[in-house]
Amino acid sequence: MLNDAPSGASAGASPAPADKIRCDACPVMCYIKDGATGACDRYANHAGELVRVDPHVVLERTVSHGGQIVPFQKVGDWDGNLVGKDKVFVTAIGAGTTYPDYKPAPFIVSSQVDGVDMVTVVTEGIFSYCGVKVKIDTDRYLGPETALVRAQGEAVGHVMTSEYGSQMLSLGGVHHLTGGSKKEGRVTCDALMDLSNGKAVELTIDGGATVVVQAGQQPIVNGVKEERMRVGCGSATIGMFAKQWLGKVDEVVVVDDHITGVLSEHQAGKLLDIPDTGIKMKGRRSTPGRYFQVADPGTGWGGTNISDPLSILGPFDAKEAKAGLRMLMVSTTGEHSAYFELDDALKPVQKDLPPELQQSVERIQENCEPALCTVLFMGGAGGSLRAGVTDNPVRLTRSVKDALTNVTSGGAPVYVWPGGGITFMVDVTQMPQGAFGYVPTPALVAPIEFTMRLSDYAALGGHMDHVQPLSSLKDTTEVLRQGPPAAAGGAKGAGQP
Incomplete structure (x- = not known):
């Protein structure tokens, strides 16, 4: 069926021409000729009668x-x-x-x-007055809070808070639909409708990533389909798996862009009588075994910008460290992991991951929820x-x-x-x-x-x-x-x- 442009569509316009009928289903009030639909593609002129296209x-x-x-x-x-x-x-x-x-x-x-x-x-x-709230379950950093989210180059929303492995976007709203340019309003409307109807939409975040979002599907971040969200923060991961590391390794560092966990300092390690290892962490120490801001956010280890996990460590304390000390470093999704032993100079040397530790990394992966996009339509009646x-x-x-x-x-x-x-x-x-x-x-x-x-x-x-x-x-x-x-x-x- 042909689409008919909304000519003469303002309220109070003159009566419809003889070959067209007037649709009053919305404020646009299209004139629609026989065999054509209105601008919304929802109403049509069928032999002079206004009909709803969809059942x-x-x-x-x-x-x-x-x-x-x-x-x-x-x-x-x-x-x-x-x-x-x-x-x-x-x-x-x-x-x-x-x-x-x-x-x-x-x-x-x-x-x-x-x-x-x-x-x-x-x-x-x-x-x-409507929009969508998008929950993206991924360990990957998408962008800074309050950053603009764009579709086709137009601002359609902003980044909200990060909630334990999920990052939130707020898209739409009356200011983007009607408060900006005509193109901004049209692009915003298209993005909201596509997302609400379960279609994929590509979004770019100022100062952050490009992400393809589709309700019920895995997010695609910078061209890579995400597999899982984090099992928890670094501290929570220590608490969950500390007992499984007992006797198999002397130290574990779980890298996370929010809270990085250190087994020997953590309360879980203390209760298991794991001795101090002399490890020194960069970042801001919170409570024992919990560190903030060990690195900037990014798409590397644990949602940080690092590719070398040793970059977040300082020199080991010679009073407590010893040669041969075994250390596992792992991300909160198990996507990244590495095993080190200290040499005679107390420098970490990377070695093959022992099978018993490989099993613990796989257990972290097993306990991660799948990466997923959730789209919630929100409107005011x-x-x-x-x-x-x-x-x-x-x-x-x-x-x-x-x-x-x-x-x-x-x-x-x-x-x-x-x-x-x-x-x-x-x-x-x-x-x-x-x-x-x-x-x-x-x-x-x-x-x-x-x-x-x-x-x-x-x-x-x-x-x-x-x-x-x-x-x-x-x-x-x-x-x-x-x-x-x-x-x-x-x-x-x-x-x-």
């Missing part, structure tokens, strides 16, 4: 898989009748929007659950969106805070932040594929559903005269059911709605 999606609840993420599959040879009504959850995917917001939500669907009259109000929200649910929007907010109303996004569970408004966050891998769209204002279009007792819906001032039964959803509805757990690298997943 409205409902989910069939199947036997629980114990909370596992499982793939959504299309129901084969569907006859247009809904499957068992008690197993159906109506999503907002493909439902349409409420713009210009005073209109009731496109679907306000009643059903019975365990004998209780329920209602689900669904709408595709237009989110200018503002006053305008809530008007599609009730004529008194604040009551919906209070109902959500009081746990009378359950919020989902594409059938997936969400986390609703405390405080004002309905600010929610959802793991995009738990949503059906292609759940997100856009409008060229620019803004993202995301599904949101509110489910509550029918009596509670009436009490909050809901649009009761627009409630319709499940049986009314036939003509443009697509049913997805959850199949067996996906194999690694298989279909996009979704959680039990």
Whole structure:
């Protein structure tokens, strides 16, 4: 189907030409000619009728898989009748929007659950106030906190904090979508939609790395696919594996860009009666056996910028060190390791790693979580969106805070932040594929559903005269059911709605 540019798309423009129809699904208000779609590719002119290009999606609840993420599959040879009504959850995917917001939500669907009259109000929200939080599980240094993150050269977000082997990016937000240049807004919108729909996006970090991010996949940092995140900081690694090193080695240094651990000084080593070795570390000593800032961050050993682990050591103390002292140096992922023995001058000399120590390095690797990208869509359901649910929007907010109303996004569970408004966050891998769209204002279009007792819906001032039964959803509805757990690298997943 052809795409039609949004000519004459400002509010209050003259009526549509005879060969075009006006779409009112978003503020752009495209004029669309027959056989073409609007600028968002979501609405089209079909023989003079405005139609939604994508089908409205409902989910069939199947036997629980114990909370596992499982793939959504299309129901084969569907006859247009809904499957068992008690197993159906109506999503907002493909439902349409409420713009210009005073209109009731496109679907306000009643059903019975365990004998209780329920209602689900669904709408595709237009989110200018939205973004994604990206959690990247890797030992690799990506860039300094607060550094700009760019896509196609445009600023789309910034680096947040590092959380125990995971590095966080905050992308999007209203200032990048609407507060900069048109190109910045368009690129930001494209990046957010691609990430939310499970596609790969290449990002560059000022003063840092280039990283390819894709929800549910390993990050690719500077062209190299990451394998694992750290098992813990250097101190934690000492605590976990100290007993396994007892008697096999005299000293262990676990290199980490945050906290480097030293076995003989660490409390775990003291409790095992490991004697002092005379080792001298560079960096800032914190508590015994724990050192900060032994090197700058980077892509080398343990997330530091070093390639030679001996560069973080000073001369051994001759009063405590002895020739033949055995020392293992290892990173927090086990990716890097080296074995040394002190010569007569108390200088470390590298030797082959003994098999018993090779096993401990492999044990560190075994205990590391796989490197992974997690994408969480985050948006604020503002006053305008809530008007599609009730004529008194604040009551919906209070109902959500009081746990009378359950919020989902594409059938997936969400986390609703405390405080004002309905600010929610959802793991995009738990949503059906292609759940997100856009409008060229620019803004993202995301599904949101509110489910509550029918009596509670009436009490909050809901649009009761627009409630319709499940049986009314036939003509443009697509049913997805959850199949067996996906194999690694298989279909996009979704959680039990």
